[in-house]
Amino acid sequence: MIDFIHSLSQLLVYVFLLTGIYFLFSTALGMIRFPDFYTRLHAGSKCLMAGGIAVLMGCIVLEGIGFVSLKLIVLILFLVITNSIAIHVIASFADNYNILPKTIVENDSDE
Amino acid sequence: MSKINERLKKLHTIALVVALAVFLLVVVYEIHNLDNNSKRYLSEHYISEGVRETGAINLVTSVLYDYRAFDTLGEATVILTAAAILSLLVPVSKATMLGTKFSIIVYQTTKFSIPFLAVLGVHLIFFGHLSPGGGFVGGVVLSIIPILLTITYGVEFSESKLKPAKKKLVEDIGAIGFILLGLLGVVTGSNFLANGQANFGPGNTGELISAGLIPYLNVMIGIKVGAGLAIIFNSLIKEK
Amino acid sequence: MLYLILAIVLSAILTFYRVIKGPSVPDRIAAMNSIGVMFLLVLVLLSYYFERKIFIDVALIYGVFLFINVLVMSKYFSEPEKGGVGD
Amino acid sequence: MKKILLFLITLALWFVFAGRVTIEVFLLGTIICSILSLMFVDNGFKLVQMKYETKEFLLKIYYILLVIISFIYDVFLSAVRVSRHAFEIKPSFSPRTVRIKTSLENTNSMAMLINFITLPQGTLAMDFDNLSKNYFIHWIDVHSDDEAEIKKARISKHENLVSKLFG
Incomplete structure (x- = not known):
């Protein structure tokens, strides 16, 4: 029984790490291939965060219960809060830099 | 003609980079050439005896604050003089920073994350002899707090919250405290900044209160580096 | 484990193409941000490869510096606002 | 307290x-x-004004955990959607920019909402106007006006979630 749980957790670790690496690789591909700055930023925010969360969750499962996994949870929280703010700062900076998105700007603010 | 000139310039830069790379490779190879016995007796001694003599697990800390503590004093003096001269040379009291203003979201996040950054910096300073970090890194993380305030809110707000005179006072306390702690070694009858030879109670290796003087030296260096970097950043950002 | 680390490093190198080529400054900053996060993950995985848990502390400090880096860069490179707080 | x-x-x-x-x-x-x-x-x-007292806030921890789990699930879902674009041979986008007005009063919950806008769903918060409280949002896959309306409703759902946390 204990052996089964051990092998199951090992499998879970590899699933998490592989999904994380898939997302990170798609981040790199999206950064190269996407045509517009804002779409590139989509790849740089969502795929990157999903990959980071997946890799760190794999590390937590690998570690088990302890202080190190608590530290990893703090790292996840820090990364999520920080990175979304960083992406927002970059986007508003690009807006100030006069980089226009290749789109139709809709003007429907429902008052 | 101008095209050839530009091309020559590019070639020149590439050749410079390649030459620098080769030079660095040779230097690194010379440093790591461990066959030569005369170069490595000192590092062998540090590695094998460092934990027993100083009581600090972190080997870098034991070198920085025990074997080579006098050099650390010199490095700290560099920051002290840099901060003093910069605050003397840049007398602009009011200035505005370039750039866009951030939206209110960044303000909120900055405010929210400041206490936790402070906890991280203090932890790095106090656990410098047990885990990675130490005075210098902890000081840099502590100095991030005024830097964040300066970036998001502007120089004036940051200087009204943390007065420059107070920062200077904290920095001076750090510098004087380091020297006073060093003089303790002279009082007990050994060298200046002696720790391992003077037997300041090395304690049990691996606990919080151990390694003699090293934690206190870490605290002094930490507050000194933090205040000094904050002063340097705030005076450099004031541009007219 | 080593192959996973090498895969992340490979994707970081691929992202570096955008840093070199990127037509504008924000492109480069965004690419540098993602490269930084990737190497932070490499640090966490290396702590399991070498079996030294202290690298996680290093990764935490690296994350703090990355955040400050992005804020300062996007503040420094942007143009002053029109009609804003001019000297 | x-x-x-x-x-x-x-x-x-x-x-x-x-x-x-x-x-x-x-x-x-x-x-x-x-x-x-x-x-x-x-x-x-x-500036962190909470709607509830600190004691009630501590009692709501299970609720916060629920929000975090659904948040992570949303992040994975949207990441799959974006990464599918990255692996396509010919990526097809129809991005557009939309302006959305919030009804949130608290500045802290506005800052929380940026996490919910940027990371889950296919959106990206570009800018925030403090006076009229408008978010400028960049969508990645919106094909028609009706679809935009449907997706706007999803944001207002998140807005309700956040307003329950901080008020």
Whole structure:
């Protein structure tokens, strides 16, 4: 029984790490291939965060219960809060830099 | 003609980079050439005896604050003089920073994350002899707090919250405290900044209160580096 | 484990193409941000490869510096606002 | 009360960083965290006005956990959607920019909403106007006006979630 749980957790670790690496690789591909700055930023925010969360969750499962996994949870929280703010700062900076998105700007603010 | 000139310039830069790379490779190879016995007796001694003599697990800390503590004093003096001269040379009291203003979201996040950054910096300073970090890194993380305030809110707000005179006072306390702690070694009858030879109670290796003087030296260096970097950043950002 | 680390490093190198080529400054900053996060993950995985848990502390400090880096860069490179707080 | 909450959070963080529980660590942590919470309580938590009292906030922890789990699930879902675009041979986008007005009063919950806008769904918060409280949002896959309306409804759902947390 204990052996089964051990092998199951090992499998879970590899699933998490592989999904994380898939997302990170798609981040790199999206950064190269996407045509517009804002779409590139989509790849740089969502795929990157999903990959980071997946890799760190794999590390937590690998570690088990302890202080190190608590530290990893703090790292996840820090990364999520920080990175979304960083992406927002970059986007508003690009807006100030006069980089226009290749789109139709809709003007429907429902008052 | 101008095209050839530009091309020559590019070639020149590439050749410079390649030459620098080769030079660095040779230097690194010379440093790591461990066959030569005369170069490595000192590092062998540090590695094998460092934990027993100083009581600090972190080997870098034991070198920085025990074997080579006098050099650390010199490095700290560099920051002290840099901060003093910069605050003397840049007398602009009011200035505005370039750039866009951030939206209110960044303000909120900055405010929210400041206490936790402070906890991280203090932890790095106090656990410098047990885990990675130490005075210098902890000081840099502590100095991030005024830097964040300066970036998001502007120089004036940051200087009204943390007065420059107070920062200077904290920095001076750090510098004087380091020297006073060093003089303790002279009082007990050994060298200046002696720790391992003077037997300041090395304690049990691996606990919080151990390694003699090293934690206190870490605290002094930490507050000194933090205040000094904050002063340097705030005076450099004031541009007219 | 080593192959996973090498895969992340490979994707970081691929992202570096955008840093070199990127037509504008924000492109480069965004690419540098993602490269930084990737190497932070490499640090966490290396702590399991070498079996030294202290690298996680290093990764935490690296994350703090990355955040400050992005804020300062996007503040420094942007143009002053029109009609804003001019000297 | 805010001081005690900040003190508890910083003390927990201190133990997590230290990685050991001994008497010395506890004593040093209490001294440092009390100094820090006294120093930063008006600096850090001045604008964080909570709708509820601190006591009720502690009782809502299970609710916060639920929000975090659904948040992570949303992030994975949208990441799959974006990464499918990255692996396509010929990526087809139809991005557009939309302006959305929030009804949130609290500045803190506005900052929370940016997490919910940027990371889950196919959206990206570009800018925020403080006076009229408008978010400028960049969508990645919106094909028609009707679809935009449907997706706007999803954001207002998240807005309700956030407003329950902080008010």
